[in-house]
Amino acid sequence: MTNLSPVTVAPPRGRSGWRSMLPRWSPKLGVGLVLIVLITLIGVVGPLLVGDPSTIRDIGLTTPGGEFWLGTTLTGQDVVAQLAHATRGSLYIGLLVGVMATALSALFGIVGSYVGGYVDEGFNLFSNVMLVIPGLPLVIVISAFVPADQRGSWTIAVVLAITGWAASARVLRAQTLSLRNRDYVAAAKVSGEKPWRVITVEILPNLLPLLASQFVFSVIYAILSEAGLSFLGLGASNSSTLGTMLYYAQNGFALQREAWWWFVPPGLIIALLGCGLALVNFSIDEIINPKLRDIPRRDKAEAARTPDPVPRPDDDVVLTVTDLSVVYQVDKPVHAVKDVSITLRRGEILGLAGESGCGKTTLAYAINRLHRPPAEVTTGSVTFHDREGGDIDVLALTPGELRAFRWSKLSMVFQGAMNALNPVISIRAQLDDVLTTHRPEMTKAQRRARCEEVLKLVGVDVRRLSSFPHELSGGMRQRVMIAMALLLDPQVMIMDEPTTALDVVVQRGILREILRLRDEIGFAVLFITHDLPLLLELADRIAVMKEGEVVEYRAAQDMFEHPEHPYTRQLLDSFPSLTGERGSFVRSGEQTPPVDRSGEPTPSGGVR
Amino acid sequence: MTTLEARELVKDFHVRVGLRRVRLRAVDNVSFTLTPGRTVALVGESGSGKSTIARMIARLEKPSAGSITVTGPDGRKVPERQYRDNVQMVFQDPFASLNPFHTIEHHLARPLKLHGKPHGWEDVVQLLERVSLPGRDIAGRRPHELSGGQRQRVAIARALAPGAKVVVADEPVSMLDVSIRLGVLNLMARLQREEDLAVLYITHDLATARHFSDDILVLYKGRVVERGPADEVILNPQHPYTKILASAAPNPEARGRAVEIDPADVERAGAAAAYDHNTGAWEEVTA
Numbered sequence: 017m018t019n020l021s022p023v024t025v026a027p028p029r030g031r032s033g034w035r036s037m038l039p040r041w042s043p044k045l046g047v048g049l050v051l052i053v054l055i056t057l058i059g060v061v062g063p064l065l066v067g068d069p070s071t072i073r074d075i076g077l078t079t080p081g082g083e084f085w086l087g088t089t090l091t092g093q094d095v096v097a098q099l100a101h102a103t104r105g106s107l108y109i110g111l112l113v114g115v116m117a118t119a120l121s122a123l124f125g126i127v128g129s130y131v132g133g134y135v136d137e138g139f140n141l142f143s144n145v146m147l148v149i150p151g152l153p154l155v156i157v158i159s160a161f162v163p164a165d166q167r168g169s170w171t172i173a174v175v176l177a178i179t180g181w182a183a184s185a186r187v188l189r190a191q192t193l194s195l196r197n198r199d200y201v202a203a204a205k206v207s208g209e210k211p212w213r214v215i216t217v218e219i220l221p222n223l224l225p226l227l228a229s230q231f232v233f234s235v236i237y238a239i240l241s242e243a244g245l246s247f248l249g250l251g252a253s254n255s256s257t258l259g260t261m262l263y264y265a266q267n268g269f270a271l272q273r274e275a276w277w278w279f280v281p282p283g284l285i286i287a288l289l290g291c292g293l294a295l296v297n298f299s300i301d302e303i304i305n306p307k308l309r310d311i312p313r314r315d316k317a318e319a320a321r322t323p324d325p326v327p328r329p330d331d332d333v334v335l336t337v338t339d340l341s342v343v344y345q346v347d348k349p350v351h352a353v354k355d356v357s358i359t360l361r362r363g364e365i366l367g368l369a370g371e372s373g374c375g376k377t378t379l380a381y382a383i384n385r386l387h388r389p390p391a392e393v394t395t396g397s398v399t400f401h402d403r404e405g406g407d408i409d410v411l412a413l414t415p416g417e418l419r420a421f422r423w424s425k426l427s428m429v430f431q432g433a434m435n436a437l438n439p440v441i442s443i444r445a446q447l448d449d450v451l452t453t454h455r456p457e458m459t460k461a462q463r464r465a466r467c468e469e470v471l472k473l474v475g476v477d478v479r480r481l482s483s484f485p486h487e488l489s490g491g492m493r494q495r496v497m498i499a500m501a502l503l504l505d506p507q508v509m510i511m512d513e514p515t516t517a518l519d520v521v522v523q524r525g526i527l528r529e530i531l532r533l534r535d536e537i538g539f540a541v542l543f544i545t546h547d548l549p550l551l552l553e554l555a556d557r558i559a560v561m562k563e564g565e566v567v568e569y570r571a572a573q574d575m576f577e578h579p580e581h582p583y584t585r586q587l588l589d590s591f592p593s594l595t596g597e598r599g600s601f602v603r604s605g606e607q608t609p610p611v612d613r614s615g616e617p618t619p620s621g622g623v624r
Numbered sequence: 625m626t627t628l629e630a631r632e633l634v635k636d637f638h639v640r641v642g643l644r645r646v647r648l649r650a651v652d653n654v655s656f657t658l659t660p661g662r663t664v665a666l667v668g669e670s671g672s673g674k675s676t677i678a679r680m681i682a683r684l685e686k687p688s689a690g691s692i693t694v695t696g697p698d699g700r701k702v703p704e705r706q707y708r709d710n711v712q713m714v715f716q717d718p719f720a721s722l723n724p725f726h727t728i729e730h731h732l733a734r735p736l737k738l739h740g741k742p743h744g745w746e747d748v749v750q751l752l753e754r755v756s757l758p759g760r761d762i763a764g765r766r767p768h769e770l771s772g773g774q775r776q777r778v779a780i781a782r783a784l785a786p787g788a789k790v791v792v793a794d795e796p797v798s799m800l801d802v803s804i805r806l807g808v809l810n811l812m813a814r815l816q817r818e819e820d821l822a823v824l825y826i827t828h829d830l831a832t833a834r835h836f837s838d839d840i841l842v843l844y845k846g847r848v849v850e851r852g853p854a855d856e857v858i859l860n861p862q863h864p865y866t867k868i869l870a871s872a873a874p875n876p877e878a879r880g881r882a883v884e885i886d887p888a889d890v891e892r893a894g895a896a897a898a899y900d901h902n903t904g905a906w907e908e909v910t911a
Contacts, residue, residue: 064699180740196769199715199716199717199720199721200721200722200723202679202682202684202715202721202723203713203715203722203779203782204723204734205681205684205706206682206684206712206713206735206740207708207739207740207782207785207786208708208735208738208739208786209734218723218726218728221723221725221726222724222725224724299712319653371801371802372772372801461904495759503784519670519828520669520828520869520872520873520874521668521669521868521869521872523872524863524872524885525749525887528884539701546801546803547802547873547874548804548877550874552874552876552877552879553874553875553876553878554874571881572876572879576876576877586803587803587804588804590802590803590805591802591831591833592831592832592835594831594834594858594870594873594875595833595858595859595870600646
């Protein structure tokens with residue numbers, strides 16, 4: 017339910033629709049745009065300002081300066097004038113190819129994968145065939161086949177488009193395959209939309225950033241390939257592009273004559289244009305995958321915290337969290353965890369209940385120091401009281417110490433952890449890997465024995481060790497993840513919604529294992545879930561969180577019988593009793609008071 | 625009086641295992657009738673075929689065998705072309721079922737238009753107000769600006785837009801925060817009463833199934849194992865699988881109990897004959 021990854025916690029507000037399709041401003045984007053705009057100006061405005069590029073003068077190979085500030089060619093043509101016209105020619109071909117290749121890839125990639133069946137198989141086979149044919153040789157063959165006098169810019173553009181669309185089609189196909197299974201596409205079908213409308217209105221807009229980046233990619237490809245072709249003398253006749261400039265420079269032995277002003281400027285423009293387009297593409301990629309964004313790390317605020325480890329209150333306590341606050345330092349700082357104090361005793365199951373966005377996952381991450389910028393611990397301390405004596409101030413650990421601390425003293429089972437197993441590595445190798453990293457002194461036989469031992473502990477057949485994750489059921493994979501968290505015999509285990517994605521019968525089996533392990537091994541569990549009835553049955557004590565604060569913190573039995581905080585009561589009321597009275601769960605069709613009190617966040621309100 | 629009758633529905637999927645094609649029966653001989661003003665709950669775990677049944681009724685999948693017929697108020701079968709005027713669906717995940725690119729107005733105006741209803745701004749606002757949302761404020765927004773509960777209300781409004789009389793709700797509250805589930809379920813109950821809707825409520829949660837439906841069908845591996853009035857099925861379960869399901873649900877009143885569930889027992893229980901509370905009889909498993 018709470019799919020709260022630290023990076024996406026604060027969705028940018030107000031960036032909607034078309035605006036969210038635009039890349040965010042960044043230095044990369046700025047530099048890229050400046051480069052592209054400058055070069056486009058050279059290509060568009062330049063030819064109007066310079067003279068005829070083909071005028072032949074008898075001042076061959078003049079060095080730059082004076083009237084010809086980039087010198088002249090062997091036949092006395094002005095390099096500046098040639099450069100302006102060549103840039104225009106290259107941009108023209110780049111745009112032509114970009115449009116044609118994107119259209120082709122959209123046709124084969126999007127339509128094919130949406131229609132499915134044989135059409136998709138056919139289109140996909142065709143794109144694959146086009147993909148494995150090496151591009152440049154094919155281009156050379158095709159353009160050599162066309163007589164030189166008929167080889168105009170359009171011919172070259174068509175040839176380049178035909179050879180350059182396949183990779184984009186593959187990318188678009190993969191994305192469309194995922195989009196066509198989205199519920200909103202199904203919903204559009206159910207409301208009776210026609211297939212072409214589903215493609216153009218529901219799917220296509222969501223592909224725009226991808227199409228844009230594929231377009232930019234094909235422009236780069238076209239400009240570079242055209243330059244290559246022209247350099248080989250296979251380019252468009254009667255047209256001047258950056259490639260033809262290089263071709264003539266090569267034929268005029270510019271390199272041997274050290275006439276750098278003849279071949280460096282066109283080469284530089286190709287390189288800078290490619291660079292600018294690539295930088296813009298990075299920014300477009302960040303729309304598709306926001307995780308690529310750089311989040312500035314602010315070290316000073318982290319250091320400002322005064323570490324004050326709490327002395328061990330008594331031997332029974334294993335983890336003390338005092339006044340912990342975590343703030344997401346985004347434009348408008350979000351106080352995700354506010355002054356939370358909890359203690360965890362040995363062999364205790366402490367439940368942490370709350371709804372999505374209440375900060376429970378952020379708290380768990382902060383205890384383990386897994387929070388990443390923009391999240392910051394602003395106040396408070398986390399103290400681990402080791403079984404062997406000694407207290408560890410978790411927030412003050414160096415990265416090396418932290419690595420040793422995590423997993424061996426305190427391990428974590430993540431939300432949806434069963435999907436965190438590597439699908440191509442066997443269970444044994446993945447368990448073994450933890451041991452080789454943390455316990456390098458163990459022999460192979462010892463490691464093997466330990467792996468078998470933990471698997472037995474969580475009730476999975478030892479023969480499953482050589483299986484791969486996809487061969488196990490969801491419940492089985494979750495058990496393997498718990499086994500992995502047990503490997504190093506930790507004193508504390510944090511479990512973040514470990515059973516949320518599982519069926520009740522499977523969940524029951526895992527809960528039984530957790531209780532049994534707690535009794536046998538005596539570790540302490542911090543069990544995070546939104547399911548309060550589950551905690552009431554399972555946990556010893558429960559902390560209820562709301563909007564970053566712990567609103568009620570007491571023994572489970574107590575909480576069930578006499579919930580004090582109105583929010584706790586409201587949560588309890590939200591779960592109907594299976595066999596008991598209906599309570600507030602009467603199918604009245606009326607808006608009952610608890611709903612109004614829940615106060616569905618008003619649109620303008622804070623974090624959801 | 626629009627009713628929907630599903631008779632002996634079967635859905636087979638073909639899966640490739642190596643070079644062989646294996647038939648996987650997702651739904652096996654399921655029959656039920658949805659009548660106006662009544663809610664039928666389909667209860668089962670993941671893989672029990674309940675979503676497949678929903679998708680077949682919404683015409684997103686074709687049944688391998690069996691029939692789904694909608695009978696209009698005039699007692700005649702509704703022709704295929706008007707099927708979607710009568711049957712609509714509410715999807716499970718309100719974060720996935722609204723297109724992030726389009727405004728709320730688009731989501732409601734399109735179905736209104738497609739089914740030949742007035743589809744101006746005012747009509748959309750009215751529709752939003754029927755699901756207790758501030759229509760004027762919300763119609764121009766995009767899905768990511770709304771909370772989960774608000775989105776699901778929009779999804780319900782979309783299902784009502786064509787004037788459907790049969791609504792399939794596939795786990796409509798399982799993705800929502802617990803404190804707003806009750807509100808959404810009650811909204812559906814209110815609309816059902818106002819419109820005399822026939823509702824198929826699909827859920828894995830026995831408790832809400834009991835409180836929000838009239839009849840319950842318990843599914844296991846595509847087969848109905850127990851059916852009957854809601855309270856009967858939950859309070860007095862006859863089938864061993866239903867009993868296992870009921871005992872596995874969290875129960876704060878039974879702290880410290882030891883529930884041992886052996887997967888083999890579940891398998892065995894699921895294979896038993898089906899029990900029908902209405903006839904009070906066990907029905908033999910048909911091969």
